[in-house]
Amino acid sequence: MNSEKLQLLLVEDDLDLAKAVIDYLELEDIQCDHAANGVAGFYLIKQNPYDAVILDLNLPKMNGLEVCANLRALGIDVPVLMLTARDTLDDKLTGFSKGADDYLVKPFAMEELIVRAQVLSRRRSGQATKLMVEGVELELQTQIASRDGTELKLTPIGVTLLETLMRESPNAVSREKLMHSVWGDEQPDSNSLKVHMHNLRKAVDANAKHKLIHTIVGRGFAFKLEGEQ
Numbered sequence: 001m002n003s004e005k006l007q008l009l010l011v012e013d014d015l016d017l018a019k020a021v022i023d024y025l026e027l028e029d030i031q032c033d034h035a036a037n038g039v040a041g042f043y044l045i046k047q048n049p050y051d052a053v054i055l056d057l058n059l060p061k062m063n064g065l066e067v068c069a070n071l072r073a074l075g076i077d078v079p080v081l082m083l084t085a086r087d088t089l090d091d092k093l094t095g096f097s098k099g100a101d102d103y104l105v106k107p108f109a110m111e112e113l114i115v116r117a118q119v120l121s122r123r124r125s126g127q128a129t130k131l132m133v134e135g136v137e138l139e140l141q142t143q144i145a146s147r148d149g150t151e152l153k154l155t156p157i158g159v160t161l162l163e164t165l166m167r168e169s170p171n172a173v174s175r176e177k178l179m180h181s182v183w184g185d186e187q188p189d190s191n192s193l194k195v196h197m198h199n200l201r202k203a204v205d206a207n208a209k210h211k212l213i214h215t216i217v218g219r220g221f222a223f224k225l226e227g228e229q
Contacts, residue, residue, distance in 0.1 A: 005030060006031065006052075006117075006118065006121055007031050007033075007048070007050050007051050008025065008030060008032045008033070008050060008052055008053070008054060008117055009032070009033045009035065009041065009045060009050045009052075009053045009054070010032050010033070010034050010035075010053075010054045011034075011035045011036075011038065011040075011041030011053065011054070011056055011064070011067065012034070012036070012054070012056045012059075012083065013036050013037060013056065013058075013059055013060055014056075018036070020110075022034060024110045024114075028114055030114070030117075032054075033048070036060075037059055037060045037061040037062070038059040038061050038062025038064065038066060038067045039061040039062050041055065041059070041062075042062060042070060045067075045076060045078060046071070046074070046076070049078075050078050051078075051079075051120075051121035052078065052079045052080070052081060052117050052120045052121040053078055053080045055067060055068065055080050055082055055083065056082075056083045056084075057082055057083060057084040057085075057086070058085070064082055064083075064084075064100075068082070068099040068100055069099060074132055075131040075132040075138075077131070077167065079102075079120035079121065080101050080102075080120075081100075081102045081103075081104060081113075081120055082100040082102070082104070083104055083106060084104075084105060084106065085105070101120055102116055102119075102120060104116060131163065131166045133166045133169045133212075133224075134169075134210075134212055134225055135147055136152075136162075136166065136204065138159070138162060138163055138166060140163070143156070145159060147204060147208065148208075152203045152204060153203055154200070154203055155196070155199070158200045158203060160182050161178055161181070161196060161200050162200060162204070162223075163181075164177070164181040165178075165213065165222070165223035166223055168222075168223070169222070169223040170222055170224035171222065172216040172219040172221065172222040173222065174219065174220040175193060175220050175221075178193060178197075178221065179193050182196070197221065200213065210225055210226065211226060212225065214226065
């Protein structure tokens with residue numbers, strides 16, 4: 001997918017509404033894929049790095065709440081804007097508990113849909129409870145990491161570096177961003193990052209057949225399988 005345009009996914013079984021939304025988004029130069037049921041939507045979310053997902057609550061095959069809960073269980077942190085015909089507090093609380101980031105009640109103005117989707121697309125969701133990339137799992141609440149079921153012995157700084165790399169995978173993360181994720185504005189000399197990255201590599205890759213942490217010359221570090229783009 002073209003990374004310059006905003007990339008959205010609309011999961012909506014009302015085909016007339018879906019066409020209207022997609023046509024409007026195209027006028028705003030926003031690319032939008034479409035799925036007409038929850039199972040198809042869930043598959044597309046797993047396969048593509050969308051900036052945000054617009055997800056209807058009532059869907060055939062797998063409803064919006066199930067889609068949301070399942071993708072959060074996999075550690076997928078794409079922001080989700082839930083569409084619903086019901087405007088009650090209980091419905092919204094249920095949606096948030098399953099991993100939705102925002103709500104929009106039908107009928108809605110197209111302008112509001114776009115603004116909310118754009119706001120969500122600027123950040124990753126905070127609703128994911130764990131991250132999973134290439135056999136590595138990181139439980140965000142307990143800060144416990146494992147690879148292929150074996151727990152990794154990481155320092156708190158190592159966990160922060162791992163989380164930053166996993167959230168950006170397979171893209172490269174600059175040394176500056178990694179240092180800021182750990183130390184904020186009070187940054188030590190670059191040798192500190194070098195030492196902590198060495199220890200993280202040792203913990204993640206030392207006994208593994210396939211290395212996951214790679215130095216990308218001039219760009220930083222990337223968490224991915226060797227040869228992955």
